[in-house]
Amino acid sequence: MKNNDNPEDSGKCPFRGTRIGGAAGTPPQIDDWWPNRLQVELLHQDQPAANPMSDENYKEAFNKIDFQQLKQDIKALLVDSKEWWPADYKNYGPQMVRMTWHAAGTYRIADGRGGAGQAMQRFAPINSWWDNGNTDKSRRLLWPIKQKYGAALSWADLMVLTGNCALEIMNFPTYGFGGGRRDAWEPDRSTYWGPEFWDGKPFKESKVGEYSDGHPDKMVTQTLRWKGEPSDENRDLENPLGATHQALIYVNPEGPGGNGKPLDSARAIRESFKRMAMDDEETVALIAGGHAFGKSHGMVTADKIGPAPEAAPLQAMGMGWQNPEGTGFGQYTMTNGIEGSWTPNPTQWDNDYLINLFKFEWKNKESLAGAIQWTPVDSNAPKTPDAHREGMMDDLMMMTSDIALKADPEYRKVCEKFLNDFDYFTVAFSKAWYKLTHRDMGPKDRYLGPEVPKEDLLWQDPVPACHHELVNDTDIAVLKNQILSSGLSVSALVSAAWSSAAVYRHSDKRGGANGARIALEPQNNWEMNRPSELNKVLNTLRTIQSDFNASQSGNKEVSLADLVVLGGCAAIEKAAKDAGTPISVPFTPGRTDTTQELTDVESFDWLKPVSDGFKNYHNDKIGYNVPSERIFLDRAQLLTLNAPEWTVLVGGLRVLDQNYDYAKHGVFTQRPGELSNDFFRVLTSMDYEWVPQGENEMLFNVNDRKSGATKYTATRCDLIFGSNAQLRNVAEVYGADDGQERFVKDFVAAWDKVMMLDRYDVKDD
Incomplete structure (x- = not known):
């Protein structure tokens, strides 16, 4: 792009930050100057503004497809060799199997990232990995099918279904297919694929050595x-x-x-x-x-x-x-x-x-x-x-x-x-x-189409369907009163509900409160979930559940999964009222309880975070070799939180005393258990100075500037909300003199979002 007003600007782009001619030789950008900056903007990827079909109901559109005709169209294309890219053996089947395999095979169980779910094979870096050589030709061959079905068929579904059709025309009996994958509309900038020290050339021609002095x-x-x-x-x-x-x-x-x-x-x-x-x-x-x-x-x-x-x-x-x-x-x-x-x-x-x-x-x-x-x-x-x-x-x-x-x-x-x-x-x-092509799909409630197998497979984390009548508003009010009268603390009830729901990760749609796996191995005994306190809460809720269900005539029931969430909602209402800001916390019943037999313990144990800033939990023996606040950002992204939601949840959880080990790090309040904006008032105050307790700068003292006395302690996952420029500006909104009411309202909205993340039985995704 050229600026005609200044001859010296010839060949320069007026949009500052745009790199011309590739990475080499370009001026340093924000992440080059400050490589340790926390990239909070990663929480705001794949926004509706990037999606030209954000107004479409994909589930409704997909279900209107003539599915058998779609498969016939794909199978006909697979044996129609093109001059510009002729088919091996006059059959594109093997080529398409490879495309599908490589689209799905990026899945990894540690964080649920990768997989075929968003057709990320269309974008960098995956589209340019040497291992994906010529998969670009496969997708171009499929364009006539995508062009015909348009918004009713995502690239992600098409790429997986084509692999199935390819196997079928080669006389292999496939097990089934579930649609429902939504396409991404921009590259994934948050997934860590390892050191991508690569010059874009084939391996045989690329230089192998050490990453040298930071130059691309x-x-x-x-x-x-x-x-x-x-x-x-x-x-x-x-x-x-x-x-x-x-x-x-x-x-x-x-x-x-x-x-x-x-x-x-x-x-x-x-x-x-x-x-x-x-x-x-x-x-x-x-x-x-x-x-x-x-x-x-x-x-x-x-x-x-x-x-x-x-x-x-x-x-x-x-x-x-x-x-x-x-x-x-x-x-x-x-x-x-x-x-x-x-x-x-x-x-x-x-x-x-x-x-x-x-x-x-x-x-x-x-x-x-x-x-x-x-x-x-x-x-x-x-x-x-x-x-x-x-x-x-x-x-x-x-x-x-x-x-x-x-x-x-x-x-x-x-x-x-x-x-x-x-x-x-x-x-x-x-x-x-x-399993390979559906591992990242999450619960079967998300699967669409006539070829979804009836069998529930263990790796799908099956949860029984709800066949009982749901509790109504009157029942909910009665149950809340019983929970709050049981002697359980606000902190314990919030901890149980949060521990149940916040294990969810959007990458592969696993985890969440539905199924009440918080009461089962391995989640029940995770150190970060306060197991002794948790089981006291669960036993009390089981008694309330048993008494309520026994008192009902007909088919009305309440599940333990629902009671765990309801207990958290009731506790938050009490905490908000005690802080002088009464509010009603939304609650949607309909969760059911799964069993230990339907839980793959080894597979589910991968959902346990090695670090979780929401609870100030960090396992140094297992954790990643990166600062805890970066893992915290990743956790927030897996929960689909934006920067304000992330910030407000942390401020609320701290004053509700949610540290996994009952430590007081970040509990910047003299009234724990009340839903106040005290965390943000202290965090943004210049009355304090923040002093590291050791050279590793993991723990900090919050000292009164005048007296030097230590008033509070904090972790990196607390201080980041005052240190990072983007997060601090959000924290200042909630720490202002008029911030209390907004804080409570936004905390409740973000809380409800997390409680509902896995409710694919009632929401369209």
Whole structure:
């Protein structure tokens, strides 16, 4: 852009902060100058203003689709080869399976981020990871379908459904499909994918080394995320990551760091797939099932391939990895550098992948692109037809990550089980594929369409449907009085309700108060939930529940899940009244109670935060190697809170005495248990100075400036609301002389939002 008023401005953009010509050589920006600044703006991503269809009711629109016609349209497209990007074996099925797999496979259980739920494969950085090479072509092939169905079909749903249709045209019986995914409309800037030291070029051509003096033009690529050597059984993958290498979905198919060692590859596979919530059987099913189809591409060396989509020239129209060799596609295609197919019938569901893997011995060879791959030692091994040249036959291929399944003793047992029972293998792959593509969908209440399986699966955290009559306003008033008359404190009731609901994370729609898992393992005994006090609250509420349900005639009941939330609401009403600002706290009944048998303890335990600033809880032994306030920001984002909601909730929880260990850090009030704005009045006051208690600056004394006496103590998760410029400006609103009423009103609204986050049974998402 050009400023014609000043010749010296020629070639400069008048929009300050816009970088011209990429990162290298551009002036430093706000995050370059102040890298430790807390990026509160991450709470305000994906706003309705970015969504051109924010006025659409997606659920209603999707349900009007002729679903069978949609599937017919997709299946017809899959066998209609295009000249600009011809289909391998005249069938786009394998290519689309890969697209779907890579869209869903970014999911990780540690924080629920990733997955196919928002079609993030369309945006950076995922759209330009080397492992996603040429998935841009798959999405362009699907544009006619998306164009036809428009707002009624999200890219996220289309990409998953296409994977199912692809499997079905290759004679694989899929387990089911649930729609309901909503598209994102901008890149995800909050998910930590690990050090993305990458220059956008193929791995083989990128320089590998250390991140040098902070300059983007000196970044490196394919860094291993392990602490320790690849062969070290005790090495650890950085938490919360799922992929073992940057810019890859799972693992390097050539082995860790491209070392070509099957046992090292097996260790990486196990850790990576475990981070994706897959056990050994599901892992083998996905790899063996996925590699029953299609081929890998490595006919051209990486140095000849053009930049990824985000760095591609304007005329490429968003497509990357342009290939100058031959036609640039078909027999010249380059993706990961490994060339060949695993089976003689790459577009048919069969057990040939495992048969060939175990029947033959395999040896290393190098592809034309220089990648490590494996070929049969036996020259009489079956061949596979060339994907594009009629009448030509090629050698079978295996990757190091395939040989790993044969080398690892536990994976080998699963493989042999599948070899001996193809029907069992078929079911295992079908269910594992369904889990892979739906793991981030949350409760089944969100699933749309006629192919949603009736079976409730443990990984879906099933909660029984509500079949009883709900309590009415009169009942609610009676129950509130009984709860407040039970002798339970405001702090204990608020803690139980908050602990129940605030474990929710929007990334994969897991957790929340519905189901009353706060009364079950493992959540019931988490240290951060004050288990001794919590169980006293639960026992009292169970008595109230039993008495109420016994007194009702007909079908009316109240669940423990509802009573836990109602107890918190009643306590907040009392706390607000005691502070001189009476208010009614909304309550929506209808939650039900699940069982221990319907709770996957190991999987659910991943929802336990390693740090939770709402309760001033921080586990230094397990926690991330980042300041606690950054993890706190992440927690707020997982609860879908904006900056004012985050701020007001913290101020309210502090004066309601919610620290997990009953410590007084941040309890800036002389009247704990009352819903006052005292936290903000102290936080913004210049009558105090804030003095670190130690060199690590984790705890602080709040000292009276005149006397020097310590009045309060605080943590980093308290002080950030006075230190960060954006948060301080919000805190000042609530700390003003006229801020009390606004504070109570906004706290109650934010509280109700958190209590309702998992209520997909009554809300449209």
